[in-house]
Amino acid sequence: MxxxxxxxxxxxxxxxxxxxxxxxxxxxxxxxxxxxxxxxxxxxxxxxDGIITANMAVLSPSKIGRPISVIVELEVESERPEELEQVKRSLAAAPEIQQCYYVTGEVDFIVIVSVADMSEYEEITKRLFFANPNIKKFRTYVAMDRVKTSFEMPVD
Amino acid sequence: MxxxxxxxxxxxxxxxxxxxxxxxxxxxxxxxxxxxxxxxxxxxxxxxDGIITANMAVLSPSKIGRPISVIVELEVESERPEELEQVKRSLAAAPEIQQCYYVTGEVDFIVIVSVADMSEYEEITKRLFFANPNIKKFRTYVAMDRVKTSFEMPVD
DNA sequence: ACACCTCTCGCAATTTTTTTTCGCTATGAC
DNA sequence: GTCATAGCGAAAAAAAATTGCGAGAGGTGT
Structure with a gap:
């Protein structure tokens, strides 16, 4: 690496x-x-050499019927490795979750979710957050404006 | 749309x-x-029809020398349209900022930054956050694990 | 029911792009 | 100086893309 x-x-x-x-x-x-x-x-x-890792088409969220992006902060109960891995796997496996970061600081995970509407988001909170005993609490931010969305990075 | x-x-x-x-x-x-x-x-x-909006190669952050992802929450002083637009433009223009969302809730922006090391991040905070009078405060989360990073969304 | 229009298909021909191959040259090690 | 390595451009070969054309399905109006 x-x-x-x-x-x-x-x-x-x-x-x-x-x-x-x-x-x-x-x-x-x-x-x-x-x-x-x-x-x-x-x-x-x-x-x-693994410098280019993937080649992907980017789709218009609104045109394919998923106009809402939600950013969620999660706190877990236990950070024991097994418990943590279980949470990571569960989040990574959800198709609605586009991105998930395990972070330092007051919260443990920051997750970006793509949904069709808020009722779909509610369904996801039940399925992924409330149903998981190791998730203590979560805080939801709804995107009003996707100001910039890319994976581009400076190459210098 | x-x-x-x-x-x-x-x-x-x-x-x-x-x-x-x-x-x-x-x-x-x-x-x-x-x-x-x-x-x-x-x-x-x-x-x-604008359903496919882009076609991009995804690069390995570590292999191109930017191994650190930082997630930042920003609060602004004023949400007056002109001030807000100025902040959006400034964030969107920064090449180190991969993503920026303007959100509802206790913070105003959530931003994902790709950096080579923490000193580069410090430089960015000076250039983009401290230097901007409309940015009241910001909170930094450093990613320990990029559990999932994609733009893939369910197409159904 | 019939004629007409539109949409999208498959097939086949053409054009473009990608991929491979073949010398040639520069650079560094011995 | 000589050998090995690596990178280059040019050309040939292979693969993929694009385009043109005729045909069938489905809908519409008469």
């Missing part, structure tokens, strides 16, 4: 692919000033 | 593309039982 050493070409390629991985290798080659073959070899290596 | 009407083929295609948009149209055709041409026409329409 050590940081890989990327040269300036790799970084440029990654910046392009982060924004749009449908960009043709020919176009990338033109933009970064390499041959298409060289770009291909580099992208292949970036995959093999 | 109304929810689009998708048939069962569209939904299957979206489920595949959400997980891996490098899947060839031929392979998708095989999986959903259509011709490659039909799949192509549908994907094209899904793009045109």
């Amino acid at each position: 050590a940081a890989a050493d990327l040269d300036s070409f790799d970084r440029k390629i990654l910046r392009i692919l982060q924004r749009d991985n449908m960009t043709s290798q020919r176009e990338i080659a033109y933009q970064v000033n390499l041959s298409a073959a060289a770009v291909h070899r580099r992208i292949h290596r970036l995959h093999a | 109304a929810a689009a009407d998708l048939d069962s083929f569209d939904r299957k295609i979206l489920r595949i593309l959400q997980r891996d948009n490098m899947t060839s149209q031929r392979e998708i055709a095989y999986q959903v039982n259509l011709s490659a041409a039909a799949v192509h026409r549908r994907i094209h329409r899904l793009h045109a």
Whole structure:
């Protein structure tokens, strides 16, 4: 998991692919000033080395009928490893949960949930939070505005 | 922005593309039982209709030297529209900020930041939070475990 | 019931892109 | 200096994408 050493070409390629991985290798080659073959070899290596971990299409939440994002803070009863792992597994397995972070500080987990409406959220609280004896309490924040949603990160 | 009407083929295609948009149209055709041409026409329409909003490569945070995710809750001084917009713009423009939600409840913004180390985070707090007179206070949670990170959502 | 229109399909041809292969050159070790 | 390694561009081969066309299903109005 050590940081890989990327040269300036790799970084440029990654910046392009982060924004749009449908960009043709020919176009990338033109933009970064390499041959298409060289770009291909580099992208292949970036995959093999686990630097690129996935390639995904991003969907419009409203257009597919899940217009509401909810951010939830969870506190657990016990942080014993087994109990903790059980909570992690349960949260990670829920398809409505897009993201889950185990964090330092006053709360234990921060979770981002995508739902169609608040009644679906209520159903999820019952299924995942109230039904889990190790979840002590949770606090709900409903997003009024998804100001920025991406996984893009600076590559430098 | 109304929810689009998708048939069962569209939904299957979206489920595949959400997980891996490098899947060839031929392979998708095989999986959903259509011709490659039909799949192509549908994907094209899904793009045109804004149901697929982006296609991106996901990078390994540790491999590109940004192993730390920080979740920050922000409270603002004033929620007057102009002031609010200014805060939103400033947060959205920061490349280290991957996500930003404007939320209901005791805090106003929840922000996810990707950093190389805590000194970079400190620098960001100065630049984005302390330097902004409309940001009253903020609370920092450092992720010990990225239990789940995706944008995948159920398509049903 | 019939003609008409629209939508979407599959098939096949064409174009584009990706992937592989083949020298050639630069760099570092011995 | 020579050998091994790695990276390059160019060209060839393979795969995937896109487009054109005719056909069938389903709905609409006469």
